[in-house]
Amino acid sequence: MKKNKKLSEDLNTLENMLNVVQTYQEIAAMRMRRVKQSVLSSREFMDDLNNTFRRVTYAYELYLKNVKKSKESGEIIHKNGKDVLVFLSSNMGLYGDIVRKTFKLFLSDVEKISSNTDLVIVGKVGRDMFLNANTNKNFTYFDLSDSGTDPANLSKILNLVLDYSHITVYHGIFKSVLSQEATKSVVTGEAAELEREYEAMGEMTYLFEPSVERIADYFANEILSSVFEQETFEANLSKFSSRMVSLYSASDNIQDSLKKVDFSLKKYNHKVLNSKQIAILSGINLWSKA
Structure with missing residues (x-):
């Protein structure tokens, strides 16, 4: 008996x-469908926008070099001259292995950073992973809802990271329902890469209206915020998909x-x-x- x-x-x-589990499955599938269409439809546009930002950054640096040569005064976009690595994790578990894979990628770069690089970790799961790794490195922590929309906390993150000269975001990216990959996205214009490209192509001429300072300033704030926000949506889509597969x-x-x-x-x-x-x-x- x-x-x-x-x-x-x-x-x-x-x-x-x-x-x-089946209830969580349905919730994850619903969230994935809700986020998927908007993320995928804006992905190509935001990639092109980020590439344009890189070109503006490169043109702005060329402009500053010319200003220094002619000893004229030029308006400088104020950044702190430092780098920041941002790890987008989650506040809860049950997201499969995408958060773990992204953390592994993040940690491999953390081990190589200089004193000029700061760390930002978003999400309780990522924070606990980093503390358990015993790196003895300081970091700034932020909460961000797993639901996909959290403008209040996202604004706090942006207020911090937009002061940095170079921003790298570590997150998952959706490839298909059954495949999500860990990746890192540079959301600031990397002028050094473009300089090598353009040296091979020859001299480039740019025309900015009303001025290169105004355009660069707009990109460094408004556009950069949109690009960063897109990366958070990419991270959420990959997490919802990974959770659905895991469930x-x-x-x-x-x-x-x-x-x-x-x-x-x-x-x-x-x-x-x-x-x-x-x-x-x-x-x-x-x-x-x-």
Whole structure:
């Protein structure tokens, strides 16, 4: 009887777990569908916008060099001259292995940073991972909702990171429903890369209206904020997709366990029934001999 009770309890527990997992599955799928279309439709546009920002940054640096040569006064975009690495993780678990893979990529670069580089970690899971890694490096922590929209906390992050000259964001990126990859995105214009490209192409001429200072200043604030926000949406899409895949796997495992427990319970009940029938038949034989 104890074994029968234990198997029945296990069966009931697994059924409850399956209901919970399937509920989370539906929520993750709903969130993924809601975010997916907007992220994918704006991805190419934001990539082109970031490339344009790189060109503006390069042109602005050329302008500053010419200003220094002619000893004229030029308006400088005020940045702190430092680098920042931003790790976008999550506040909760059940996101598969995408957060872990992104953290691994982030940590590999953290080990190579100089004193001129600061660290920003977004999300409780990432914070705990970093503390457990025992790097002995300082970092700034921010909360950011996993729901996909959190303008208040996003504004706090932007107020900090927009002061940096070079911003690198570590996040997951959606490839397909079954595939999400860890990546890092440079959301500031990397003029050095363009300089090498343009040296091979020859001299480039730019025309800015109303002025290169005004255009560069606009890109360094408004456009950069949009590019950074896009990376947070990319991270959320990859997390929702990874969670859905992880929950599908968990659901399959629970259903397999349910079948095994159900089979064991039926087998035990059948064994008990056989024992009772044997006992009855043995009793009948005894009475017939008497």
